[in-house]
Amino acid sequence: MPEQTFIVNGERVTVEVEDNVRVLWVLRDLLGVTGPKYGCGINVCKACTSHINGKAFNPCAVQVGDLSADDEVTTIEGLPAQASEGARGQHGLHPMQEAWLERDVVQCGYCQPGQIMAAVALVRKVRDEGRTITDADLDGIRNICRCGTYTRIREAIRDGETRM
Amino acid sequence: MTTTDGPRTVNRRKFIGYLLGGATVVAAADLGMFARGATADAGELPTLPQPAEIADLSDLLTLAAAPTSQLITVTINDDGTASFELPRAEVGQGITTAAAMLIAEELDLPLDKVHVTLAPARPELLYNQITGGSNTIHAMYTPIRVAAAVAKGALLQAAATVLGDSANKLTSHLGHIVAPDGRRVDYGRLSALAAKEQPEAVEVQLKDEGSHGVVGTPVNRIDALDAVTGTKRFATDLDVTDALPTMVCRAPTLNGTPNAVHNADEVRDMPGVTHVATVPTGVAVRASTFGQCIDAVRALDVSWNDGPVAGMSDEDALAGVRAAEGPVPALPAGETVSGDFTFWFRSNSAMDTNSAVADVREGRAEIWASLKNPNVAQGRIAEALGIPLNNVTVHVVQGGGSFGRRLFDEPAIEAARISHAMGVPVKLMWHRADDARVGRTHPLATSRIRACYSGDTVLGFQQAHTSIETDFRHGLGDIITAKAADLPAGLGNLPFAQVIFHLTTILPYDFGAVGQSLVETDTRFNTSSMRNIYSPDVRTANELIVDQLAQRMGTDPLEFRLSHLRNGRLRTALETAAEKAEWGKELPEGMAQGIGVHVEYKGVTACIMEIDCRPETVNRKVRNAVTGPRVTKATMVIDCGRAINPRGVEAQMQGCVNDGIAMTLTSSLHLRDGHFQEASWDNYFYTRQWNTPPELDVVVLESTEPPGGVGEAGVAASAAAAACAYARATGTMPTEFPINHQTLSFDPKPYTPPVPQSPTDGLDHTY
Numbered sequence: 001m002p003e004q005t006f007i008v009n010g011e012r013v014t015v016e017v018e019d020n021v022r023v024l025w026v027l028r029d030l031l032g033v034t035g036p037k038y039g040c041g042i043n044v045c046k047a048c049t050s051h052i053n054g055k056a057f058n059p060c061a062v063q064v065g066d067l068s069a070d071d072e073v074t075t076i077e078g079l080p081a082q083a084s085e086g087a088r089g090q091h092g093l094h095p096m097q098e099a100w101l102e103r104d105v106v107q108c109g110y111c112q113p114g115q116i117m118a119a120v121a122l123v124r125k126v127r128d129e130g131r132t133i134t135d136a137d138l139d140g141i142r143n144i145c146r147c148g149t150y151t152r153i154r155e156a157i158r159d160g161e162t163r164m
Numbered sequence: 165m166t167t168t169d170g171p172r173t174v175n176r177r178k179f180i181g182y183l184l185g186g187a188t189v190v191a192a193a194d195l196g197m198f199a200r201g202a203t204a205d206a207g208e209l210p211t212l213p214q215p216a217e218i219a220d221l222s223d224l225l226t227l228a229a230a231p232t233s234q235l236i237t238v239t240i241n242d243d244g245t246a247s248f249e250l251p252r253a254e255v256g257q258g259i260t261t262a263a264a265m266l267i268a269e270e271l272d273l274p275l276d277k278v279h280v281t282l283a284p285a286r287p288e289l290l291y292n293q294i295t296g297g298s299n300t301i302h303a304m305y306t307p308i309r310v311a312a313a314v315a316k317g318a319l320l321q322a323a324a325t326v327l328g329d330s331a332n333k334l335t336s337h338l339g340h341i342v343a344p345d346g347r348r349v350d351y352g353r354l355s356a357l358a359a360k361e362q363p364e365a366v367e368v369q370l371k372d373e374g375s376h377g378v379v380g381t382p383v384n385r386i387d388a389l390d391a392v393t394g395t396k397r398f399a400t401d402l403d404v405t406d407a408l409p410t411m412v413c414r415a416p417t418l419n420g421t422p423n424a425v426h427n428a429d430e431v432r433d434m435p436g437v438t439h440v441a442t443v444p445t446g447v448a449v450r451a452s453t454f455g456q457c458i459d460a461v462r463a464l465d466v467s468w469n470d471g472p473v474a475g476m477s478d479e480d481a482l483a484g485v486r487a488a489e490g491p492v493p494a495l496p497a498g499e500t501v502s503g504d505f506t507f508w509f510r511s512n513s514a515m516d517t518n519s520a521v522a523d524v525r526e527g528r529a530e531i532w533a534s535l536k537n538p539n540v541a542q543g544r545i546a547e548a549l550g551i552p553l554n555n556v557t558v559h560v561v562q563g564g565g566s567f568g569r570r571l572f573d574e575p576a577i578e579a580a581r582i583s584h585a586m587g588v589p590v591k592l593m594w595h596r597a598d599d600a601r602v603g604r605t606h607p608l609a610t611s612r613i614r615a616c617y618s619g620d621t622v623l624g625f626q627q628a629h630t631s632i633e634t635d636f637r638h639g640l641g642d643i644i645t646a647k648a649a650d651l652p653a654g655l656g657n658l659p660f661a662q663v664i665f666h667l668t669t670i671l672p673y674d675f676g677a678v679g680q681s682l683v684e685t686d687t688r689f690n691t692s693s694m695r696n697i698y699s700p701d702v703r704t705a706n707e708l709i710v711d712q713l714a715q716r717m718g719t720d721p722l723e724f725r726l727s728h729l730r731n732g733r734l735r736t737a738l739e740t741a742a743e744k745a746e747w748g749k750e751l752p753e754g755m756a757q758g759i760g761v762h763v764e765y766k767g768v769t770a771c772i773m774e775i776d777c778r779p780e781t782v783n784r785k786v787r788n789a790v791t792g793p794r795v796t797k798a799t800m801v802i803d804c805g806r807a808i809n810p811r812g813v814e815a816q817m818q819g820c821v822n823d824g825i826a827m828t829l830t831s832s833l834h835l836r837d838g839h840f841q842e843a844s845w846d847n848y849f850y851t852r853q854w855n856t857p858p859e860l861d862v863v864v865l866e867s868t869e870p871p872g873g874v875g876e877a878g879v880a881a882s883a884a885a886a887a888c889a890y891a892r893a894t895g896t897m898p899t900e901f902p903i904n905h906q907t908l909s910f911d912p913k914p915y916t917p918p919v920p921q922s923p924t925d926g927l928d929h930t931y
Binding site for chain 2: 023030035038039040041043044045057059060075076077091106110116135139140144149150151152
């Protein structure tokens with residue numbers, strides 16, 4: 001069976017599994033990294049949103065064989081370490097996670113790791129574009145929340161943006 | 165039994181609790197003791213009180229708990245923390261946080277030192293272990309406080325010995341008992357000293373509600389940290405030894421069954437696959453990863469027996485409902501307003517699809533799942549496997565949403581059957597396509613209303629609601645009423661539905677001769693309640709007709725409602741909402757406000773929505789999405805009685821607003837040729853960020869009424885407000901919901917194979 005090597009949350013891992021297995025299952029079923037959630041498996045619901053080399057991606061839609069040994073996958077579990085020590089908040093978390101706690105965004109919590117990872121990537125993206133988050137940016141977020149926490153998500157992203 | 169020190173007052177009542185024998189303090193309250201008397205809140209009004217005003221569903225669920233006389237316990241641990249196993253399911257509604265707050269309050273312990281977990285199936289609790297009807301806090305408010313107060317009393321007694329002072333001179337402060345001279349001892353140290361060898365009954369008085377310092381204050385969820393760090397565990401996150409990923413290949417028609425599998429050996433040889441087994445609901449595959457399960461499901465070659473609705477489409481299901489409709493009762497003579505509304509099938513899919521872990525070996529079964537009815541699940545699993553009830557252990561896991569779905573246990577039973585057939589543990593997960601297509605739905609219904617008036621007086625209001633059967637075979641939380649509801653040909657369920665309808669339906673206006681009736685038909689679909697039961701449909705139809713009456717009489721919709729409301733709490737809520745929403749403010753052509761109000765769950769809600777139906781908004785484009793009219797502002801006011809956690813109430817109201825918007829504007833299932841077509845969140849259009857109101861205000865009114873339910877409380881008023889706003893903005897009263905149902909806004913995915921393959925182009929879409 002082929003060996004797959006890549007970096008997960010700062011640690012290089014090697015897993016024996018076929019090339020075509022999607023990264024989501026390698027993370028969840030083989031590595032026990034269960035922060036990214038399954039909600040559809042077809043890159044629609046975005047519950048598995050994580051980062052690859054600092055950009056948002058959906059591991060349900062990437063074959064593990066397409067990753068290289070130096071590709072860095074960051075899941076919600078590895079997000080706090082993405083912030084410098086001084087930037088972390090009172091819970092020792094990434095500023096966006098702290099904003100999420102401050103606003104008490106979560107209801108059932110299932111989609112929230114993906115929401116937070118999407119929010120961090122969105123803030124980075126608009127910052128790279130030399131601007132700040134707009135209502136249109138928030139309207140464009142595709143991550144679904146069946147509990148309907150959208151209002152607090154919007155508030156937390158704006159809060160998190162100022163903290164990041 | 166309970167003793168009282170005078171007339172029934174909320175604050176000064178004394179209660180009996182128990183200290184159980186053990187190594188530490190285990191304080192108990194008897195759930196059966198606390199069934200409240202039914203409360204009526206109707207005044208002297210021309211419209212006779214409707215059944216739900218005298219005793220509603222909350223009362224039924226609470227009263228049903230009376231004969232069980234079983235204990236819930238609060239344990240003080242030697243590290244100074246308190247533990248409580250809540251006999252309910254947490255699915256996002258915030259009841260673990262509310263329960264922890266009640267305990268923290270009564271024990272005088274910091275909230276983070278209270279650990280609330282979910283109790284496994286406890287069949288001895290009978291009716292006391294159903295999570296439904298937003299009833300948890302209504303039923304548990306007193307028992308939880310009594311158990312905590314008993315524990316506190318035991319700690320005070322033990323502290324008196326340690327500190328050499330009489331207990332009544334001691335006070336508590338955040339986990340310590342403090343003597344008048346300032347010496348203190350913490351609960352952890354007292355826990356063993358306060359333990360009893362033999363159980364004893366003790367009388368306690370609860371803290372005066374007016375002095376509450378935790379209850380009634382806005383608090384963040386106790387599970388929020390776990391959720392935002394990805395460590396909150398749902399069923400599919402559990403690490404149960406050898407419980408490998410498992411999925412089911414399902415029939416191309418709803419509830420079809422497998423006839424023959426033609427390539428089981430070939431599929432078993434696929435990468436990662438360990439087992440293939442046929443069960444009544446399909447062909448199960450078990451593999452090292454869910455991705456390999458998807459590959460295997462897609463590779464299976466199966467012959468199927470058609471399901472019971474093979475060939476049927478929406479119009480056929482509607483024709484069946486039409487055929488079952490009875491006459492709308494006659495009204496007094498006068499001018500008439502009428503309406504005939506259709507509510508299409510809607511999905512209660514949660515983000516966390518139907519899932520369960522099962523280990524069935526050697527005549528024993530152990531199950532892990534999010535279950536609102538674990539006792540019924542335990543009974544049905546025992547029955548399905550032919551093993552004794554005592555050999556079935558059911559663990560209740562936190563659920564990633566429910567919306568009615570987890571009242572039922574089909575994933576747990578399916579997982580048990582699969583594990584039994586394969587002889588190995590399994591982690592069963594439904595694909596999203598399964599969950600949308602085969603999962604339970606809010607049934608298709610029609611609602612016909614006729615109202616008559618003379619001058620500015622409404623003389624009568626009759627509503628005939630007709631629906632595909634709503635499944636209540638979950639009973640009241642125990643296997644006995646579940647079996648009763650499961651009598652053949654709907655004989656058990658249909659009367660049950662009548663009871664639920666009449667216990668949840670209130671028309672809150674003084675409209676003379678009011679009558680509301682339910683007829684249900686057709687038991688072939690997989691249905692259930694969906695974040696509220698009948699009310700969103702019933703009330704949407706009501707409020708649209710209320711607006712018609714107001715228009716006929718030339719009265720403003722707000723003024724009309726205020727002058728006909730027969731519920732003081734609701735009047736206050738509506739007045740508050742009108743002020744906050746600036747009712748009647750100037751809006752451009754194509755925009756309008758709409759009102760919805762509702763009475764249920766021992767509380768009231770009033771919602772005002774502002775909708776934008778201008779072409780530039782309606783026609784805005786979002787990829788693979790439904791846009792359409794946008795609710796630009798929503799104002800929701802709730803009086804839910806004493807709010808345990810106002811921040812949690814606000815959260816639930818925000819969710820209810822999004823549910824109401826979806827039900828009215830965007831979300832439905834489309835039945836074609838015997839199968840629902842939706843298989844994705846880009847097919848089933850629940851509210852998304854581009855649909856949610858940019859402005860959403862929630863007001864939680866201060867109230868001294870007993871705590872009511874909140875999880876579902878705001879959906880009916882929201883759905884109605886969206887509908888009324890749409891009608892006023894467009895000048896046309898909509899008659900079917902959601903309003904976009906006749907437009908299929910996606911390309912249906914194939915039924916064979918039953919689940920779509922995952923894409924491989926994810927790296928092309930990073931940002």
